[in-house]
Amino acid sequence: MSTISRRSFLGSSSLALGGALLGARSHGAAPRPPNVVFLLGDDLRPDGLASLGNPVVTSPNIDSVVERGYCFRRAYTMGSMVGAVCLPSRTMLLTGRSLFHAENEASGVDPASYTFPKVMKDAGYATLHAGKFGNSPKNITTEFDETVDPGQAADVAGHVVDFIRRRASEAPLFIYMAGREPHDPQYAPDTFYAQYNPAEIPLPASFAPFHSFDNGEMTVRDEMTLPFPRTPEALRAKLARYYASITYWDSEFGRVLQALRDAGQYENTVFIIAGDNGLSLGEHGLLGKQNLYEFGGMHVPLVFAGPSIPRGETNALVYLMDVFPTVCDLADVSNPSQVDGSSLASVLRGRSRGVREWLYTAYGEVQRAVTDGRWKLIRYPLIDKTQLFDLRHDPHEATDLAALPKHVKRVRSMLEKLGELQRQNDDPVPLSVASPRPADWSPELLTPEQLQYQVEETKRSGG
Ligand SMILES: [Ca+2]
Known part of the structure; x- marks a missing residue:
């Protein structure tokens, strides 16, 4: 189990950090801003890593970062008006704007907008987006110096390693790694699937065969990736694939950590580990991210680690849209006024216990x-x-x-x-x-067309 879960709320220890949280130096006296490496899991749950308390999954490389970092246990994406929760989540991340404001960003080019990549680029960073096209608005991803969608984790890591080798000596790096794992079909090479025996995987605490009432989105695509009613056997097989995909993704991230060490930049890198949205995996009979339960659609992992960021964790209520203004603070980059998110730097520095009293999704x-x-x-x-x-x-x-x-x-x-x-x-x-x-709902209410669709989605997702 994790060490982080045993840590108490960060108290006054971090007050001693004083002034600038960051400011590591390299190459003599010239201050070099920290690199920023943002690793975003696709549908990574807040309990999706060993270091976040998961007793089953193996994720040693990401854990090595998480265990020296600061964990926001109650981080959320604000929500979505569409089934593809990923899209507004990433738009909020890359604009710092809230759901109903970010939607406008997604609809077209706004030359006046100050996006995360643009602000970092203007501050002198060499910027890379390596990950899924289509999950982020094109007008934002094109604001990175380089933007690639190379495919699975091995190819994403390959591009990132190459970028580090080419660019680390000339400028601080801003790397946004947002690939496909562990989203279904939960891809991994066979050696990773072989590490998980479905029969040994525990079911979630609130497992149910199906959701007991109509939450308004009972037959959305993600809910159709296993038959109703859910069975323990089918769910364990899906969980095994999910964990295998995480372990594969983690092993490839290890190459990125090594490349940073080889470039002499590991110690001067701020890491952000997060998920774009959560995912139900059998809780309440649900499988998707189109719900608002804690082990559901909007609750995500969020960890900061790096120079002078203390070890610790907090239950402060935060959003993913807070990451952009936080990084601006940590990297000493001016914070654009358009953002709706709040910088979490004061929490990281131990100067405040939170940035909001209520959180809505x-x-x-x-x-x-x-x-x-x-x-x-x-x-x-x-x-x-x-x-x-x-x-x-x-x-x-x-x-x-x-x-x-x-x-x-x-x-x-x-x-x-x-x-x-x-x-x-x-x-x-x-x-x-x-x-x-x-409000009543049960699997008997599925139409023949929905049942056929479910068969096809189950095959497609490998569930
Ligand atoms: Ca997602």
Whole structure:
């Protein structure tokens, strides 16, 4: 198990860091800004690494970074209005803008926009995007010096290693590695699949054969990658593939770490390890990222490591859109005013415990959630349903408390807070509709066309 999970909240120890958090020097007296290597997993869950507490997966290379870094345990992507949660997530990451503002960035070229790659390039960084085309807006990926979509992890790592060898001596590096793993079909060479025996893989705590009500997105593509009802056997096989893909991705990342060492740049590199969105893997009977549970669509891993970044972890509520302004602070690059995210540098420096008291997430017109860290409310407007969970005592969201009389006031005040956050974020979706539809759902409600589609998706994803 991890060492990081045993660490307590970072206290005053980091106060001693004083002034600039970073500022390592190389080549004599000339200060060289830190390199920034951003490793983004595609559908990497917040428990998707050994160092993040997963007892099954093997990820020694990424762990070696995570274990000397600072972990944000409660990091989220704000949400999505479409099934492809990846796209708005990466747009928010690369613009620092919130969901309903970032959408506009995705729709076309905005010459006045200050994107993450543009700001780093203007600050003198050599910039590389190596990863999936199509998951990030083209007008943003083309703002990197070099942008490639070479395919699987081995090819992505090959490009990154080559970039380090060519460019490290001339400028600080900004490398955005955003490849395909561990997204389904959870690709890995056979030697990695062979490392995981499905029969030995534990099921998630809140495993269920199917979701007990219609959350508005029951038959979206990701949910169709295993048959209903989910069986322990099918789920274990999928989990084995997921972990194998992570282990493969990790082994290739090891080559990148070695290239940084060979270039004499490892010690002067800020690493960011994150996922673009979470993923349900059997929790509540779900398989996709189109839901707002903690082991679901929006909760992601987020770790910073590097020069003068302390070891530690926090439960501060943060978004992926906070990464861009944070890196600006860490690299001493001026922070563009258009960003909606908040720099987390003060948290990393131990000067504050967080940057927001409430955090909200959104999915389509069908789900909204709000949390203060302990209490979590999920609202399903189209079926007029509200869930309330006490995450402190029920981290797997097994017991819905919304109907209990003693929580009536809490539900009401959290719904008001949710509406307030929607207004702040220009979210137009109503929390109630005039004619709610029935909430009941079971696999018997699948149409013949949906059943056929499911067969095809199951084959395609290797599930
Ligand atoms: Ca994704």
